[in-house]
Amino acid sequence: xxxxxxxxxxxxxxxxxxxxxxxxxxxxxxxxxxxxxxxxxxxxxxxxxxxxxxxxxxxxxxxxxxxxxxxxxxxxxxxxxxxxxxxxxxxxxxxxxxxxxxxxxxxxxxxxxxxxxxxxxxxxxxxxxxxxxxxxxxxxxxxxxxxxxxxxxxxxxxxxxxxxxxxxxxxxxxxxxxxxxxxxxxxxxxxxxxxxxxxxxxxxxxxxxxxxxxxxxxxxxxxxxxxx
Amino acid sequence: xxxxxxxxxxxxxxxxxxxxxxxxxxxxxxxxxxxxxxxxxxxxxxxxxxxxxxxxxxxxxxxxxxxxxxxxxxxxxxxxxxxxxxxxxxxxxxxxxxxxxxxxxxxxxxxxxxxxxxxxxxxxxxxxxxxxxxxxxxx
Numbered sequence: 269x270x271x272x273x274x275x276x277x278x279x280x281x282x283x284x285x286x287x288x289x290x291x292x293x294x295x296x297x298x299x300x301x302x303x304x305x306x307x308x309x310x311x312x313x314x315x316x317x318x319x320x321x322x323x324x325x326x327x328x329x330x331x332x333x334x335x336x337x338x339x340x341x342x343x344x345x346x347x348x349x350x351x352x353x354x355x356x357x358x359x360x361x362x363x364x365x366x367x368x369x370x371x372x373x374x375x376x377x378x379x380x381x382x383x384x385x386x387x388x389x390x391x392x393x394x395x396x397x398x399x400x401x402x403x404x405x406x407x408x409x410x411x412x413x414x415x416x417x418x419x420x421x422x423x424x425x426x427x428x429x430x431x432x433x434x435x436x437x438x439x440x441x442x443x444x445x446x447x448x449x450x451x452x453x454x455x456x457x458x459x460x461x462x463x464x465x466x467x468x469x470x471x472x473x474x475x476x477x478x479x480x481x482x483x484x485x486x487x488x489x490x491x492x493x494x495x496x
Numbered sequence: 497x498x499x500x501x502x503x504x505x506x507x508x509x510x511x512x513x514x515x516x517x518x519x520x521x522x523x524x525x526x527x528x529x530x531x532x533x534x535x536x537x538x539x540x541x542x543x544x545x546x547x548x549x550x551x552x553x554x555x556x557x558x559x560x561x562x563x564x565x566x567x568x569x570x571x572x573x574x575x576x577x578x579x580x581x582x583x584x585x586x587x588x589x590x591x592x593x594x595x596x597x598x599x600x601x602x603x604x605x606x607x608x609x610x611x612x613x614x615x616x617x618x619x620x621x622x623x624x625x626x627x628x629x630x631x632x633x634x635x
Contacts, residue, residue, distance in 0.1 A: 291622055327571075327624045327625070327626050327629055327631055328624075328626070386628075428628075430569065430627055430628075431569070434569040434604060434627050437603065437604035437605060437627070438604045438626045438627055440604075440605070441604050441605050441606055441624050441625060441626055442624070442626065444606045444624060445606070445624035448606075448622070
């Protein structure tokens, strides 16, 4: 009996260890973020990422379609957390914007990635040394001797459309990236960090992040427009 | 106008004629060397497709998620600040030493990369690879 219990315990411990550490760690303190606010349950730090930071942080190409906010939540006691507790409020509108779902984001990004054409330009220089001509070459025949050079530019254009298998694998990788880097969901008792994605052009307005706790109290965190 | 100038001009025009939505990238300058020798009556190569760059790499019969060969459906991971003798592990499997893996070509997906350097704590990073994209990983 003890052996069975020990085995079960070992399996539980190993599965817990095998789980990934959080991809995005919270900063040391809430005040390390661009803006901070607090309520009775938690202190929340937030910082809006510039386009350059978004490109550096994510492989998924978000273009100008999403506002990305790094959030750190520092609970005072245990609290239930969900990305849907947050909303983005543009300064020029009363309508709050809900966070985007990583699966829908990946689908939309993948769709846009398939459009357009990729153009590659390859300049080349070729040096050829011939000791004799090719009798079957109708153009150069036997007259081709010695060193000849060729220079030019290869221009290769190809559509960005990928085959279905690659496209599906890309979408899966994007879902994994956006989900794993997202603010975690569930009961939290220790500081947690992650990103929130809002489907709006970052250039459209100055924003504030709104957090609604489980008891219905709201906290507004004003964000400043990031430098590009 | 010489043939060379005409060729360069034609290339430039073809680049400018590309639609504005197209992404444009410049490859590296290639310099090749070819040697041909004919001593007999039999033709040993096709004069129409001869190209000093036409010799591709070796594609082995084994499969691994990483490779030394780029491909249209692969993404690239570039390692920075990694010592040449550091060992690289991908999803806990040994991939090679860093000097041979400055560029790692991977199928799209999620990978756990680990760098083991003598005298240092192993460093792990989770990497998301998309086809045609390059990810720079700094350790």
